[in-house]
Amino acid sequence: MKILYQGGSGEIVEKKSRFIATTEKIETEEEALSFIGRMKKQYWDARHNCFAFVAGERQNLQRCSDDGEPAGTAGRPMLDVLLREDIHNMAVVVTRYFGGTLLGTGGLVRAYQKAVQEGLKNSVVIERIQGRLLTIESDYNSIGKIQYLLAQNQITAIDTVYTDKVVTEVMVPAEKLAGLQQEITEGTSGTAGFQVGKTAEFALIDGKIKIF
Template sequence: MKNKPYKTLYEGGVGEIVEKKSRFIATVAKIENEEEALAFIAKMKKQYWDARHNCYAFVAGKNQELQRCSDDGEPNGTAGRPMLEVLLREDIHNIAVVVTRYFGGTLLGTGGLVRAYQKSVQEGLKNSIIIERMQGQSLEIHTDYNGIGKVQYILAQEEVPVIDTEYTDKVVVKLIVPGGKKEKLQEAVTEGTNGNAVYQWGEQVEFASIEGKIKIF
């Protein structure tokens, strides 16, 4: 996962569904390790102390090597595992979800419970902000006013995120180059500006696009 884009949580959310008068409340949170996950689960159990069940699932680690789930009193395999399967299917890293159930008086059956818990998690994810974090390298391209149009065109074609553009006697474009695009981009810009571009490569960074804006981690 180190050099590949991966999905993770930027901001957790809450989703709720009702099935045969039973309320299912999914609360989603970002976690980095088991300690943070267990603290989050304990917090949810305290908040929803009067609920019959507080089932949970979480995944953490670079390769999602840490995976835990609990049915919290529901029939074996009807809550925690199905919840975990949603997180793994969506391939989201470092995330925990607690689904709180207030029993409505009607049994849902094994299949009904599985569907309800999975649907709850999906609803919670819909109300969360999930981002794709990528590896890249910061770069400043210095060019003249004749070359900036071509540079902007190439950056748009290659889907390279621009952080800022400064206009003085020259034009300086600050950007993040995703891993694997470095050589191709430099070659294209050099050709497009007839060799009039100067490159200042910076540090390796991890970044994501959040609501149209680039955030560096």
Template sequence: MKVVYQGGEGEIVEKKSRFIATVRPVGSEEEATAFIAEMKKKYWDARHNCSAFVIGNNQELSRCSDDGEPSQTAGRPMLDVLLREEIHNVAVVVTRYFGGTLLGTGGLVRAYQKAVQEGLANSTVIDKQPGRKLTIQTDYNGLGKIQYILAQQNIVTMDTVYTDAVELSVMVPDGAGQKLTEDITDGTGGNARFHWGEEVSFAVIDKEIKVF
């Protein structure tokens, strides 16, 4: 599930009109509404503060507002970007400072969508997924083989402890556990022990595991 881990801002200029997109993660309609009100207060002198948000693991709730722009030229195109990108629990406000030149219906749609895309590009969007922590214990002879298998299956190692044996902690996405343990068992000749943790949600951020 794609979510915004850290919000950001993006700005474009079309025919001297400034479009400032502010993106923020939200967990409820109340949070989204409060964020929109905050942006309207911050940019009180702007002509328009158009908004869109999507809430829920299945994008169950979505809302958008043209905030005075011609119908369907701002809020809906902004929402379409969020839905197309399949991002959940996110709100975006695009603030427009009018530059004196009318953009027309098509021009407005393109400008608002481009602004949202710019805002998302300057945010940290992650793919949050279910998984379980797996602790693997083995001897030094099996370490290289296990590391090779982990790399082949794109499993990120969280920690490695070296004592008289080796203990690796990894995060395994749902559905990948059986093949991983079978391959490690085969690769080490049965010289590996496994301990599974509870199911969590996680994401890989800058090659590191973040557990939620």
């Protein structure tokens, strides 16, 4: 499940109109409305503060608003970007400072969608994955092969401890667990040992594993 991990903002200019997109992580409608209220206070002098938000595992909570723009030219196109990107638990407000030139219906749709995309570029979106904690014990002769197989499967180690043996902890997507164990067993001629731990959701953030 893709979620907004850290909000951000981005700005575009279309025919002298400024479109400022601000994103925020939310989990409830109350959090979304509170964020929207803050943005309206911050940009009180803007002509429009349009918004869209989605929340829930199935994106079952959805709302959007054109905030005075022609119907269907702002809120819904903004929401469509979030749905198309399959992002959960986020809200976005696009603030428009009118530049004096009308953009037309199609121009508004494109501008609001482009603004949301710019906001997302400056935010941190992560994918939360259902996985299992796997502890791998091996000798020093096998660790190179294990590290190679982990890299081939795009699995990042949480920790590696070197004593008289090598103990490597990884979070493995649930659907890859059995296959990875088989690959490591074959690659190390059965010398590696495994301990399968808890089930948890995790994500790779800045090259590091975060467990939720």
